[in-house]
Amino acid sequence: MSTASSTDLLVGSHVSFSKKGLLNAAQEAHSYGATAFMIYTGAPQNTVRKPMAEQFVEEGWAYMREAGLRYFLVHAPYIVNLATPKEEGFSFTVRFLQEEIVRTHEARTDLIVVHPGAAVGQTEDEALKRIAAGLREVLRAPHPVRVALETMSGQGSEVGRTFEQLRFLLDEVGDPRLVICLDTCHVFAAGYDILHDLDGVLETFDRVLGLERLACVHVNDSKFPFGSRRDRHAVLGTGYLGFAVPYRVVHHPALAGRPFILETPWVGTKGKERPMYEAEIALLAGWARRRFQEEFVHDVEALRAFFAEQGIGSLRAFVLEGWEAVRAKKAKLEPFDDLYGRVREAGMFPSLDEEHVRHRIVGALAVDELGEEILAG
Structure with missing residues (x-):
């Protein structure tokens, strides 16, 4: 396409x-x-x-x-x-x-x-x-x-x-x-x-x-x-x-x-x-790198490594399974909030506020589906 x-x-x-x-x-x-x-x-x-x-x-x-x-x-x-x-x-x-x-x-x-x-x-x-x-x-x-x-x-x-x-x-x-x-x-x-x-x-x-x-x-x-x-x-x-x-x-x-x-x-x-x-x-x-500079790209890479260590091989699968758990009332947190909570609990990015930590999680979700080239611009 x-x-x-x-x-x-x-x-x-x-x-x-x-x-x-x-x-x-x-x-x-x-x-x-x-x-x-x-x-x-x-x-x-x-x-x-x-x-x-x-x-x-x-x-x-x-x-x-x-x-x-x-x-x-x-x-x-x-x-x-x-x-x-x-x-x-x-x-x-x-x-x-x-x-x-x-x-x-x-x-x-x-x-x-x-x-x-x-x-x-x-x-x-x-x-x-x-x-x-x-x-x-x-x-x-x-x-x-x-x-x-x-x-x-x-x-x-x-x-x-x-x-x-x-x-x-x-x-x-x-x-x-x-x-x-x-x-x-x-x-x-x-x-x-x-x-x-x-x-x-x-x-x-x-x-x-x-x-x-x-x-x-x-x-x-x-x-x-x-x-x-x-x-x-x-x-x-x-x-x-x-x-x-x-x-x-x-x-x-x-x-x-x-x-x-x-x-x-x-x-x-x-x-x-x-x-x-x-x-x-x-x-x-396609201008994430220009907008947020190299720090954003490095932080997204760090997040992906962190989530892999948490046993999350696919963020996409985690999100879908998370919504099914919410629907079945087996989980209290929506998937995005769950991911954010894990990052904060691990003490990552202590100098960043919640908005900018969540920006990076969105970046990791995008890379998970579309590959690292989405950060190329």
Whole structure:
């Protein structure tokens, strides 16, 4: 399989708006080494929003140009549901998403990701028709902003878990601004086996939806196994997908040119959680050595030797066996936490904080699957 040049990759993470809006978001993304990022225009758990005129848009774009950040997109909050059977809630959601499109346009970008919705007591067919009607209203907003429907896991009464359901929405709405966001955790949980047949899944996507309608990719590992219909993201390499699958996704020639956005969870001691974005981005893009210098490479090698001494011949096998033990309630710690605990108990890297020790464990997980060449850049 051919790969894209790391300099061509639009790879980054979800970041947050804070006091200075887009400026702070761009600064946070740059701190992780990102070339792209995704924002919410306010808290993802509510619909309270400030005017974009107060969100430091010009300052944010100036910083992006200086820092080499090339693109960002918007994600609508999780709580909006276009499938709701309640008229008041439906009208509010349509109006809110129209306003989000305006905010996206005012932020000077062209893509917003939306979860299709949940049936909530309706049949899936009824929910899909409701969503289609809502999207037709939403897309009356006179802006060139594209709306990307996210592939869903099918958790609870979520719709949009199959490519055919999303095709129905594309056809019913009939607007070229309606596009798709592929989420690696979600499609795996929904029953698309990207672990063993990524090419086949992408061929199915192309046949049903058309790869030309794919606008962006969310890159996540999964805490639950194939077909579970559970939406629980994991740090890359620490779940059922592992590190190799996200790496192949990011470098797949059929997906070239799209932004790849990490939504992996923050991890660590309670109250001190941190994202693994910096390590994940550097390893995915092939610039880990440049980003972290030789010390990182040596520490990853030391970790691999340490884990081998612990009887862990394959970190990948350890992670999978660890999740099965967690599922069976034979283990209290998730595999990533187990590995971190072993490292700390052994007194390794006493001068490093938890975030940077975990970065190195992610590096060891990546090397375990993909070989030492992943650290070459």
